[in-house]
Every structure is written in structure tokens, then in C-alpha cells.
Amino acid sequence: MTPADPDARGVPDAPGDPVAGLAERLALLVGADRLVTDPVELAAYECDGLTHYRVVPALAVLARSRDDVRAVVAACASAGVPFVARGAGTGLSGGAVPHATGVLLVMAKMRAILELDIASQRAVLEPGVANLDVTRAVAPYGYYYAPDPSSQQVCSIGGNVAENSGGAHCLKYGFTTNHVTGLEVVTPDGEVVELGSKAADPPGYDLTGAFVGSEGTLGVVTKVTVRLVRAPQSVQTILAGFGDIDAAGAAVSAIIATGMVPAAIEMMDALAITAAEAAVGCNYPEGAGAVLIVELDGPAADVAHGLEEVERHCIESGAFEIRRAADDAERSRIWVGRKSAFAAVGRISPDYIVQDGVVPRTALEEVLRDIEVLATEKGIRVANVFHAGDGNLHPLVLFDAGVEGELARAEEVSARILDICLAHGGSITGEHGVGLDKVKAMSKMFGEDDLATMLLLRDAFDPGGLCNPGKLFPTPRLCGEAPGRRSGVHPLVESGVADLF
Amino acid sequence: MDLLDELTRVCPDASAREARPDDAVDGVTPEVVVLPRGTEEVAAVARLAASRGRTVVARGAGTKLDWAGTPSSAEVVIDLSRMDAVLEHASGDLVARVQAGARLAAIDRQLAEARQWLPVDEVVPGSTIGGVVATGICGPSRYLHGAVRDLVIGVTVVRADGVVARSGSKVVKNVAGYDLAKLFTGSYGTLGIVTEAIFRLRPSPEHRRYVTATCTDEAALAPVLADVLHAQQAATAIEVDRRSPAGPIALAVLVEGRAGPVEVRARAIAELLGASDDSEERPAGWGTLPGPVTLKVTAELTSVPALLGLVRRLAGEHRLLPVVRGSAGVGVLFVGLAADIAPRVLAAFLGDLRVRCQSLGGSAIVLRAPAATKGALDVWGPVPGLELMRRVKQQFDPERRLAPGRFVGGI
Numbered sequence: 001m002t003p004a005d006p007d008a009r010g011v012p013d014a015p016g017d018p019v020a021g022l023a024e025r026l027a028l029l030v031g032a033d034r035l036v037t038d039p040v041e042l043a044a045y046e047c048d049g050l051t052h053y054r055v056v057p058a059l060a061v062l063a064r065s066r067d068d069v070r071a072v073v074a075a076c077a078s079a080g081v082p083f084v085a086r087g088a089g090t091g092l093s094g095g096a097v098p099h100a101t102g103v104l105l106v107m108a109k110m111r112a113i114l115e116l117d118i119a120s121q122r123a124v125l126e127p128g129v130a131n132l133d134v135t136r137a138v139a140p141y142g143y144y145y146a147p148d149p150s151s152q153q154v155c156s157i158g159g160n161v162a163e164n165s166g167g168a169h170c171l172k173y174g175f176t177t178n179h180v181t182g183l184e185v186v187t188p189d190g191e192v193v194e195l196g197s198k199a200a201d202p203p204g205y206d207l208t209g210a211f212v213g214s215e216g217t218l219g220v221v222t223k224v225t226v227r228l229v230r231a232p233q234s235v236q237t238i239l240a241g242f243g244d245i246d247a248a249g250a251a252v253s254a255i256i257a258t259g260m261v262p263a264a265i266e267m268m269d270a271l272a273i274t275a276a277e278a279a280v281g282c283n284y285p286e287g288a289g290a291v292l293i294v295e296l297d298g299p300a301a302d303v304a305h306g307l308e309e310v311e312r313h314c315i316e317s318g319a320f321e322i323r324r325a326a327d328d329a330e331r332s333r334i335w336v337g338r339k340s341a342f343a344a345v346g347r348i349s350p351d352y353i354v355q356d357g358v359v360p361r362t363a364l365e366e367v368l369r370d371i372e373v374l375a376t377e378k379g380i381r382v383a384n385v386f387h388a389g390d391g392n393l394h395p396l397v398l399f400d401a402g403v404e405g406e407l408a409r410a411e412e413v414s415a416r417i418l419d420i421c422l423a424h425g426g427s428i429t430g431e432h433g434v435g436l437d438k439v440k441a442m443s444k445m446f447g448e449d450d451l452a453t454m455l456l457l458r459d460a461f462d463p464g465g466l467c468n469p470g471k472l473f474p475t476p477r478l479c480g481e482a483p484g485r486r487s488g489v490h491p492l493v494e495s496g497v498a499d500l501f
Numbered sequence: 502m503d504l505l506d507e508l509t510r511v512c513p514d515a516s517a518r519e520a521r522p523d524d525a526v527d528g529v530t531p532e533v534v535v536l537p538r539g540t541e542e543v544a545a546v547a548r549l550a551a552s553r554g555r556t557v558v559a560r561g562a563g564t565k566l567d568w569a570g571t572p573s574s575a576e577v578v579i580d581l582s583r584m585d586a587v588l589e590h591a592s593g594d595l596v597a598r599v600q601a602g603a604r605l606a607a608i609d610r611q612l613a614e615a616r617q618w619l620p621v622d623e624v625v626p627g628s629t630i631g632g633v634v635a636t637g638i639c640g641p642s643r644y645l646h647g648a649v650r651d652l653v654i655g656v657t658v659v660r661a662d663g664v665v666a667r668s669g670s671k672v673v674k675n676v677a678g679y680d681l682a683k684l685f686t687g688s689y690g691t692l693g694i695v696t697e698a699i700f701r702l703r704p705s706p707e708h709r710r711y712v713t714a715t716c717t718d719e720a721a722l723a724p725v726l727a728d729v730l731h732a733q734q735a736a737t738a739i740e741v742d743r744r745s746p747a748g749p750i751a752l753a754v755l756v757e758g759r760a761g762p763v764e765v766r767a768r769a770i771a772e773l774l775g776a777s778d779d780s781e782e783r784p785a786g787w788g789t790l791p792g793p794v795t796l797k798v799t800a801e802l803t804s805v806p807a808l809l810g811l812v813r814r815l816a817g818e819h820r821l822l823p824v825v826r827g828s829a830g831v832g833v834l835f836v837g838l839a840a841d842i843a844p845r846v847l848a849a850f851l852g853d854l855r856v857r858c859q860s861l862g863g864s865a866i867v868l869r870a871p872a873a874t875k876g877a878l879d880v881w882g883p884v885p886g887l888e889l890m891r892r893v894k895q896q897f898d899p900e901r902r903l904a905p906g907r908f909v910g911g912i
Contacts, residue, residue: 119727120802120832120862142731164676177680178651187889194885199799199863200648200833201637204884204909205692205893209650209683213676233733253593259616259704298735299769301762358672362593390674391594427675434677445677446667453658453666454679456896460889472678 018079019058019101025079026061026103029071036060036106045104048091049151053436057084057098062106066184066192066222069105073220074190076103082466085220087128087156092354093435095162095215095471102466105220107158113137114223121228122181122198127158127221131165134226143228146173149431150339158221163433164213168264168338169295171389173229177212182225185211188218188462198225210457215433216468218461232297235263236307237331240292240314241285241321245269245384248290249365251317252388255294256361258313260306264295265389266338269368272345272383272396273337279344282337285321292319292388293338341385342396349381349398351407353414357421358430361391370420371395378409382417392430393421419444434472443474504553504577505533511549512542526558526575527567528872534578540657540665540696543579547694548663550577556902557661559694561602561629565636569689570880571872573906579694581631587611588697589671595702596654596671601631601695617702620646622788634695637687640788641738641755644830646703650686655699658685658692661898666693673701684893690904691912692897706737706757710767713753713784714774719806719813722750726829728773729754730802734766739830742786743809746816746823750809753784791824791837794847794870798834798854799863805829811857812836819850832863844877855882884909 027035036042037059046054063069076083082102089096089108098104111128118141123134131152134145148167149155155165161183166175173179182196196208211218242248248267255262268276270289276282284291292314296306311322325331345352359367368384375382383396395417399410418428418441428434428441442451451473461467469475502510508517512535520531532555537543550557558575560566561582581602589598592615599608605623608630612618621633622640632638634656639648646652655669658681668681685695716722722741729739729752738755752774756766771777800808809825816823821842827834836854838847847870855865867880884890887910894901894912905912 117801117803120804121730122801164680166674166676170674174647174651175674175676177683178647193889197862198801199861200831201687201797201799201864202885203864203866203881204886205688205890206637206650206683206686207886207889207893209680209686212683213680230731230733232735256593256595259707261704299733299762299766301765302735302758305759305762358670358674360591360594360596360672362591387674391672392674425671427670427672427677429677430672430674431676438677442678445670449664450666450668451678453660453664454668454681457679457681457684457893460892460896 018081019103022075022079022081022103023059025075026072029075030061030068034062034064034068036062045086045089045098045106048086048089048094048096050092050094050437053094053097055098055100057104058101060104060106062109064109066186069186069220069222070190070192072103072105073186073188076466077188077190077464080464080466082469084468085158085216087159088130088154090151090155091159091163091435092356092432093429093437095433095435095468097436099469107220108156110222117198118143118228120198123226123228125157125224125226127156127161127224129157131155131157131160138228139231142231144231145179145226146229147176147179150342157224157226161212161221161224162214162216163431166431168266168387171265171387172261172263177209179227180208180212180224181227183208183211183221184223185219185221188464188467192222196225215435215472217458217472219467234300234303235295235297235331236303237293237295237325237334238307238310239284239323239334240294240319241288242290242292242317242319244289245368246365247318248292249388251292251314251319253362254313254317255310256389258309260309262294262310262389263297264293265387266293267291267386267388268338268341269384271381272341272385275344275348275383276337276341278347280336280340282333284337293334338385342394345383345396345398350400350402352399353397353410355393355395355397355414355417356429356432357393357395357418357426359391359393359421359424359426361389363424364388364391367393367420367424371417374413374416374420378413380406380409380413382413391426436471439472439474442472504555507549507553508533508535508546511545512537514538515542515546520578524578526578527571529572529575531558531578532576534580536580536583538583540659543659543694543696544663544665546577546579547659547661551662551900551902554900556905557694558904559631559635559690561631562604562627564625564627565632565638567872568636568868569866570907571875572904575904581629581696584696590615591671592617596673596699597702598671598697598699599630600697601629601634603630604628605630605633612702613705616705618705619652619700620703621649621652624788624790630698631695634686634698635688635690639833641740641828644739644828645735645737650683652700653682653686653698654701656682656685656695657697659694659696661693661900661903669699671699689907691894691908692903708760708763709755709757710763710779710781711753711755711784712767712770712774712777712779713751714777716750716752719750719809722752722809723806725752725774726805729770730830732770732773734769736770736830739828740787741809741825741827741829741834742784743825746813746821751784752829753787786826790835790868791826792869793840794838794842794874795868796836796838796851796854796865797868798836798858798865800832800858800861801863802832804861805832805834807861808834808858811854815850815853819846821846821850835868840871842874844874847874848878851878881909
């Protein structure tokens with residue numbers, strides 16, 4: 001065969017088996033050591049954080065450079081083979097579920113921090129860099145990377161870009177899209193495009209902004225330029241215990257009405273608290289029907305002033321206990337209960353579904369009541385954890401797959417929660433994305449014309465329809481194998497390598 | 502039936518009329534002007550224009566019609582000034598849904614009743630939301646609150662073919678579907694007509710203080726600016742203003758919040774600036790564009806002093822007297838020049854400026870200049886990703902009827 005040449009078209013692949021020929025070509029282009037062809041090894045990539053969608057890819061490539069990515073995408077384009085990019089595989093919507101007859105581009109090895117430009121408040125990163133590693137790298141200089149999803153110790157920047165990830169602090173600091181100023185992208189035709197830079201306002205269409213949150217359907221990111229934020233002078237965190245959700249909700253409304261913008265406002269209900277207690281012994285106020293975690297950050301004078309106001313409103317709304325974190329250690333302890341909530345429900349239930357929906361903040365109490373009615377009606381428990389400041393709910397729908405019919409009822413509750421969110425003018429996803437999991441729900445949130453208009457953008461980037469097809473948008477029929485539904489523990493958790501947050 | 506008759510038949514309430522000389526779009530005379538009352542009427546007009554092969558330009562208060570490239574054609578002007586309502590203000594959620602023809606000043610008056618505001622400065626007096634979104638023009642507050650694109654959480658647009666589409670939602674936290682609002686912001690009306698936009702709001706600040714100092718030149722400015730950027734005082738804005746190319750540079754930092762804390766922060770900033778003034782009154786020219794010929798230049802943050810030095814040097818070389826004003830905290834500055842600048846001189850100045858801006862990581866574009874002058878200029882300069890942008894345009898407006906020629910690469 002001819003020497004490696006990314007533009008070589010070579011002999012057309014044998015009809016009916018485009019991937020076999022592709023594997024040979026890719027071995028020459030990127031090196032056989034970067035290919036994964038053994039079915040047992042490929043199975044490690046069969047799902048992301050949503051373990052019930054599993055598809056083994058035909059082939060996986062461990063990309064080490066932009067040129068690897070370009071070679072793979074160009075080769076896929078010419079062979080008509082679909083491809084999916086995967087970061088750390090922590091996604092919760094099945095966005096990185098591979099194609100049975102396609103290539104999985106594993107980006108996790110591209111994890112270099114290419115440049116730290118502290119004075120210009122920018123970092124240039126390869127997409128495999130873990131979210132928290134950015135903050136770790138710049139913390140010594142007094143900066144941090146603001147978007148902080150709960151999985152930040154593991155999740156990758158590239159994945160954050162795909163999902164427009166948020167986190168507990170997005171009430172004040174926004175999302176990934178507000179912190180990315182530039183991208184290098186391999187477009188689905190195998191070209192490299194530079195969008196944006198360290199500077200603001202690049203001329204032309206805001207393709208960087210359109211790309212963030214596009215769930216890997218418009219191309220593969222190979223470099224990300226992010227904005228760094230100056231660490232606040234002061235951070236104060238309080239934990240307040242209330243008799244019930246309504247009281248806690250009233251406190252939140254009062255706090256917001258004063259004109260404050262806390263850095264974070266998180267709420268957990270009694271069931272979620274019970275689970276967290278069992279899992280990590282967080283010692284939250286005993287007997288609380290709801291707890292509130294409020295974090296303020298900023299200049300010291302503003303934070304001190306704000307803290308008094310927050311405590312006053314909590315007390316006026318009926319908080320029976322308030323704790324102020326005296327130091328970083330105590331602050332971590334307050335947060336550990338909230339951060340462990342998803343995994344913690346595993347202690348009080350054999351199985352669970354993590355849902356992700358958004359409602360206007362002012363509708364939260366009513367929506368939680370609707371969810372409670374629904375849960376009771378179906379005989380399914382729902383624990384609630386949510387970002388009270390922005391209305392992003394994470395209902396944890398608990399069930400036992402071993403009990404006949406419970407899985408189906410739990411799935412029904414989970415789906416109807418999204419209907420409730422939409423009925424209140426909200427969204428079907430605040431953080432986790434649509435992926436594979438919520439494709440059908442897109443038609444509930446958006447009309448045909450809305451979806452068709454979004455598809456115009458996709459057609460501009462990916463007219464061939466090979467870039468993560470079947471995700472995000474409803475298609476007339478699914479390409480490739482229908483994903484199999486299984487239940488059970490994620491392989492990485494089972495092997496003790498990772499914990500599921 | 503002629504176009505005007507058809508428009509009147511299709512939208513009887515839209516007051517369609519023949520265009521007058523003062524309806525010209527950057528010197529381009531339209532055929533008709535129509536004033537729809539809602540999104541459906543805008544869609545009907547767009548459909549009709551499409552069926553008659555006419556080009557379309559949207560207009561609000563008309564304050565930015567002469568910005569950027571001159572359109573090659575603007576046959577139907579869709580005037581949105583009757584669509585000026587705040588449709589929804591969910592004060593508990595800090596969200597507002599507004600029609601594109603609503604004026605910023607009127608919106609803020611209404612939001613102020615709940616002690617909230619849309620944190621977009623009214624850089625050009627009389628601006629409507631549609632024009633602000635179409636141009637993406639920001640003022641000093643962008644340093645803390647973000648640019649226009651960071652504040653829009655949903656849009657309703659009418660496509661070139663008259664189809665109405667919505668993206669985003671009324672909740673700030675939403676990742677369902679593509680963020681088309683980002684695509685439309687700053688697109689100068691070339692992808693569709695935004696008829697409604699949903700914004701996230703901020704509480705109105707209770708107190709504000711402008712702390713100002715004067716630096717003799719960019720070398721003196723550099724360390725002070727670096728200190729202010731690094732300070733943890735949560736400034737709302739960090740602005741510079743240089744009225745003559747080699748003259749002193751005024752540095753102004755705005756802090757906002759509760760009275761007591763604002764005092765403390767203003768004092769902390771004053772210490773960093775050395776000799777300084779501190780006032781509740783905004784400095785003269787704050788948040789306005791120098792001009793009447795206006796260039797927009799950007800650079801990485803560390804290069805802002807170098808950018809000022811560059812303008813000073815080029816002003817000397819080309820014998821010009823530019824005024825520079827803008828957000829040193831964001832790296833976006835505006836260069837103002839006299840109206841009678843000769844096109845060749847402007848082209849040379851712009852060319853030199855642009856090359857150096859690129860090496861400082863940024864760009865230089867022409868925001869405003871007389872149409873005749875613009876004809877001799879490369880208004881936008883080189884645009885990375887232009888081919889991809891052309892493909893996007895091709896999808897949204899394949900017949901090239903929305904503000905043709907106004908945007909990058911002649912889009």
C-alpha cells in the first residue's frame with residue numbers, strides 16, 4: 001500500500017464492509033498501536049455514564065493529536081462510516097454511545113494543557129484535559145475555571161464543550177459557553193477550522209457559540225481556549241435545615257428578591273438527605289424536611305453583608321438550624337452531602353434513574369408537589385436534589401429492577417417529570433444534554449419548524465450525516481443497531497476504577 | 502399586482518408604503534417599507550418577498566443601519582418599531598421576553614419597577630433590542646455581565662423563507678438543542694429576522710462609584726491595568742479613554758453594589774490606581790462610541806496597552822487624530838476618526854492596524870464610515886472559518902436575500 005497520506009483515497013472499500021478497509025488505512029495513518037479492534041477491549045467503550053445504552057463500536061481509535069483526529073475523520077468521510085467522539089465517558093445522556101458500524105474516537109489521551117496565559121486570563125487546552133485539572137493548574141496564580149459539573153474530577157473539557165456543561169455555580173457564573181473564547185475543530189469533512197481566539201468578538205458568525213452544546217454532532221474539538229476567572233476574595237457557605245421544601249423555597253425566593261446573586265443555591269429533600277447521610281455521614285440538620293446550601297463569593301465586604309441577609313431570610317422562612325462553614329474543611333463537609341447525592345441513593349435503593357429537567361425557579365414548589373403526586377400514584381419513590389437558584393431539577397427516581405414492573409413504572413415517572421417541566425415552560429435538560437436518551441422528548445419541547453431550523457446548522461457542518469448521527473435530533477429511523485437496554489453497574493464502577501457521581 | 506399592493510393584501514394592518522429617500526439603508530434605496538405588528542406578519546412579509554425574489558433588511562430605530570458593509574440591495578425594509586412590547590417579565594426568575602422593536606431605554610424603565618435591568622448598555626441612544634442583537638454591540642458593563650450573546654437565552658426568528666423558528670427557552674439553564682441565539686447574535690440580519698428575544702436579567706445595582714485615574718501613556722497604564730484586572734473587587738467595568746493619540750489615558754473603574762461594600766471596594770481600587778478620583782457621576786463619554794468614523798479593534802488582555810501604543814504610532818505615521826475608547830478589561834476598543842478622512846488614508850491606517858491587531862491575537866473592523874468611503878475598504882478583514890460561515894449562510898438563506906453584502910466575505 002502507499003505510504004501514509006491523509007488525502008489518499010486509495011482503493012474503494014469492499015461493499016458491505018467499509019470498516020474493515022478503514023481499519024487497515026487508519027493503522028497506516030495513525031499507527032496500529034492507536035487502534036482498538038479486539039472486541040473485549042472495545043466493550044470498555046460501549047456506554048457512557050448512562051449504562052443502559054450499550055453499543056460496541058466496530059473500531060476505536062485512541063487519538064493523540066489533532067492530525068490523528070483529522071486523519072480519522074477524513075477517512076471516515078471518504079468511506080461513508082459514521083464516527084462518534086468520546087471524552088471521559090461520564091456523560092449522562094448517552095451522547096458518546098458508539099455506532100455498531102462506526103468508529104469511536106477516544107479523545108481522552110489528548111489531555112495536555114497547551115498554554116497558560118494568566119495575565120490574559122486564558123488557558124489553551126487539549127479536549128481530554130479533566131475539568132478540575134484546569135483549576136488545579138491555575139489555582140497557584142489565583143485563578144480558576146468556573147464551570148464546575150459534579151463530575152469535574154473526571155469529565156473532560158471536550159465533553160463539557162459538547163454538552164455546554166454547567167454545575168452548581170452557574171447561577172452566577174454561567175456555563176461552558178460563557179467561558180470558551182476559541183475552538184479548533186475538525187469538521188466532518190476532515191478539515192481543520194480555527195474559530196475564535198483568546199481575544200473577544202471574532203468577526204463573523206459566532207460559530208464557537210453555536211458549537212458549544214452541539215453534543216458532538218458538528219465536528220470534533222481538538223483545542224479549546226477558555227477564560228479564567230479570578231478567585232474570589234471571600235467564599236462563605238451556609239447550610240440551613242428546614243421543616244419542609246416549601247419553607248426552604250420561600251427562603252430562596254426571599255434571597256433572590258433582595259437582589260443578591262449567590263454563587264450557588266442547592267436544595268435537597270428528606271429522601272435525598274437520608275441517602276446522603278447513609279452514604280457519607282454528612283451530618284445534616286437532623287429531621288430536616290429540606291436543606292439549603294447557599295454559597296456567596298466575591299469581595300469580602302459584599303460577602304459579609306450578604307451572608308447576614310441570607311441567614312436572616314432563612315430564619316424568617318423557618319430554618320431551625322443554620323451552620324456557617326468556618327473554614328475550607330467545613331465548607332467541603334457541607335458540600336460532600338450534596339455532591340454525593342446521586343451515588344448516595346444507591347444506598348437506599350437497588351436501582352435509580354437520574355433525571356435532569358428545568359423549570360422557572362418560581363414554579364419549583366408547585367412542580368415538586370406535582371412530582372410527589374405522580375410518585376405516589378405510581379408507587380415509586382423520588383428523591384429530589386436541585387439547583388434552587390436556577391430551577392434545574394435532578395429527581396432521582398428509585399426502583400428495584402428485581403421487582404416486576406418497577407423499571408417500567410420508574411421510566412414512566414422519569415418521562416412524565418419532563419412533561420411536567422415542559423408544562424411549566426421549562427426545559428427537558430439543564431445540564432446532561434439530549435444525547436440518545438431524550439431524542440424523542442425534543443419533539444415535545446420544539447416544533448417541527450424549530451427542529452428543521454436547527455438541522456440547517458447541522459447540514460452546514462455535516463451534510464454527510466456521519467458525525468455522531470442519531471443523537472440529539474429525532475431521525476426517521478435509527479442508524480445501525482438499536483441500543484440495548486440493560487441495567488446494572490457501570491463496568492468502571494464494577495472494577496473499582498471509578499465512582500458514579 | 503405590484504409588490505406594494507400584494508403586501509397590503511397579505512398584511513392589511515402592516516401599513517405598507519413606498520419607500521422615501523430617508524428610508525435609505527446606508528445609501529441604498531428600498532422599494533417598500535412595511536411595519537408589521539407581530540411575528541406572523543413578519544413571516545408573511547418574508548414569504549411574499551421570497552416569492553417575489555426581493556431582498557430584505559430589518560430595521561428598528563435605524564440607528565445602526567449604516568454599520569459594517571453596505572448592502573448590495575435592500576428592497577423590502579421590515580420596520581419592527583411597532584413590535585416594541587415587553588411581552589413577559591418574570592421578575593422572580595430574572596427573565597424577560599421582549600419584542601425586537603422594543604427600545605433598550607423603555608425596557609429598562611419597565612424592568613426598574615422590579616429593581617432589575619437588562620445588563621446591556623445603550624451604547625447608541627434609541628437602540629432597539631433587534632439592532633443590539635443583530636450587531637452584538639456591547640458597552641462597559643460587558644466586563645462583569647457578559648456580552649449580548651451571553652445574555653440572550655432564547656430567540657424567535659423568521660427565516661428567509663418565512664418559516665418561524667424558536668430556539669432556547671424561558672429558563673436560563675437549558676441545553677436542549679443548538680444554541681441558535683448565539684448564531685443570530687452579531688449576524689447583522691443575514692441569517693434571519695429576530696422578532697423576539699428572551700434575556701436573563703440582573704438586579705439593579707443600588708449604588709455605584711466610578712474610580713478614575715490618568716496615566717501619562719500606555720507604559721504607565723500597563724502595570725496599573727494589570728493590577729486592576731487581577732484585583733478581587735468585582736468591578737462592573739474597566740474602561741480607557743484617550744482623547745488624543747499621544748495624550749494621557751483616562752482609566753475608569755466602575756464598582757456597583759450595596760452602599761457600604763461599594764465604599765470599601767472603591768477605596769481598594771483607588772489604592773491600586775494611585776492618585777485618583779472617585780465619583781457617583783459617570784465620566785464624560787462613558788459607554789459612547791468615538792466617531793463619526795468608528796473602527797472596532799480587539800486584542801488579548803495583556804496587549805491592550807500595546808494596542809494603544811500602536812494607534813499612537815500609526816496616528817503619527819498617517820497624520821491622524823484618532824480617539825480611542827473602550828473596555829480595557831475585555832480587550833475591545835473603539836477608534837474614532839473624523840468624517841472627512843480620505844478613503845485612501847483610512848484604508849492604509851486600517852490595513853496597518855489590522856495586521857498588528859492580528860499579531861496581538863485580535864482583529865480590526867470598520868463599524869461606521871460614510872458609504873462612499875467604505876466602498877474603498879476591506880470592512881471586515883480576514884475571517885478564519887469563512888468557508889464554514891458561507892455554508893451556514895447557504896443553508897439559512899440560499900437565495901441570498903437577507904441583507905446581502907453586509908457581512909463578512911460579502912455574505
